[in-house]
Amino acid sequence: MKKIFIIFITLVFYSTSVVAVEKFEFRYNIHENLPKKWVTEFNNIMNVLQEVLPIQINMNDYLRSPGMDIYAWKSTKNPFPEFRNNMRGSSISGDGSTRWMQLEIKSEELAKKYIHRYSVIAHEYFHIYQISLSENKLSDRDSPKWLTEGGAKVFEEMYVKQYYGKDSLKNDLQRTKMWSKKVLKEPSLYEKHKTSNKRGMDGNYTGSAFMVLVLVNELEKNNISEQQAFKLVFRDFWIERSKHRKWEKAFEQTFGMSHDEFYERLSKYKRGRLKNILPSKNLKIQDIFS
Ligand SMILES: [Zn+2]
Known part of the structure; x- marks a missing residue:
């Protein structure tokens, strides 16, 4: 009886400590x-x-x-x-x-x-x-702009698709005046704001979003589910980023390919072919971050 009581006490303490986790304000x-x-x-x-x-x-x-x-x-x-x-x-x-x-x-x-x-x-x-x-590695010096802004762009689009039924990502990507073919041939320009902010290069971060979607598509080819692939891009990369001096290392660790290899694969894509890279219509953010 006594033993059971002690176990019970431990459980109570354990659960209070979980509840007491501080929330960011x-x-x-x-x-x-x-x-x-x-x-x-x-x-x-x-x-x-x-x-x-x-x-x-x-x-x-x-x-x-x-x-x-x-x-x-x-x-x-x-x-x-x-x-x-x-x-x-x-x-x-x-x-x-x-x-x-x-x-x-x-x-x-x-x-x-x-x-x-x-x-x-x-x-x-x-x-x-x-x-x-x-851990605060978001500047151009620390992380590629296309992953930072492309990630935020794809995420916000997913959010309003799920909660407001508005699908504007496809529309944006189809407006080829907004973003440049350079995404395919000179992707390293999109690592910095400075080298990719000319008019028509990355309007509304659409070029960066395209790169993120291609990355997800390439990950899916390795038998990774869509949810898991988005989780790698939206979450795991940033956790890994905190552990390395250079983003290139975090990239390779998270995605299992070097960024050069990814850029090589990206060069085979076409701007007009969006069918395979747009997120599934019923994808929920809860499925990605759970
Ligand atoms: Zn932003």
């Missing part, structure tokens, strides 16, 4: 000029994201203060003068002492109900996820 600063509907969706999206892709508590080490502010507003000059001056655009930004997420939602996006007004939330959140897993 976000602080919401939502401008009153945003419509109620947007604010409701923002809250929903943040809840889903934090459940499916929780941010590790180590994120605080890269902020130098616990928790992270999110500022959101409908385009206007100097939306939060009391916190930070002249914020513009959507990004993960920093001032040397801390970092925050900022979301500028354009009036046009709200008026015309462009899905970008929601997908941008998933996009920027995904960068925080990458920063935390990779």
Whole structure:
């Protein structure tokens, strides 16, 4: 009897310690000029994201203060003068002492109900996820832009497909004026923002997204399921990235091929042939990150 009691006590302690795992904190600063509907969706999206892709508590080490502010507003000059001056655009930004997420939602996006007004939330959140897993190795110096931005682009598209039924990835990829054939022949240009941000090279990060989708397709050829392949690209690469000095090493360890080999395989693809590389219609983010 006594023995059983001790086991029971241990179980109780064990389960409390699991429950007590600290959750990374976000602080919401939502401008009153945003419509109620947007604010409701923002809250929903943040809840889903934090459940499916929780941010590790180590994120605080890269902020130098616990928790992270999110500022959101409908385009206007100097939306939060009391916190930070002249914020513009959507990004993960920093001032040397801390970092925050900022979301500028354009009036046009709200008026015309462009899905970008929601997908941008998933996009920027995904960068925080990458920063935390990779232990802050997200800059151009540390990781290839096409994996950073292409990953965030494909993820945000998957999110709005699942939750809002909007499929804009195919459309973007078909607009060949937005991105360049250089993706196929000179992919290393897409390792840096500097060398791939000319007009028509990687508009809306579509070229980078194409590269990510080809990588997933190549992984699937090795008998890896679609879910598992996306997990390698969205999650495992960034964990592996934290362990190596160079991204090339993390790439090879995660994907079982060198980046040169991948670029060689990529060169055989055509921009117009999207059928095999678009994510399955019923793929859920929960299946990837579970
Ligand atoms: Zn981005």
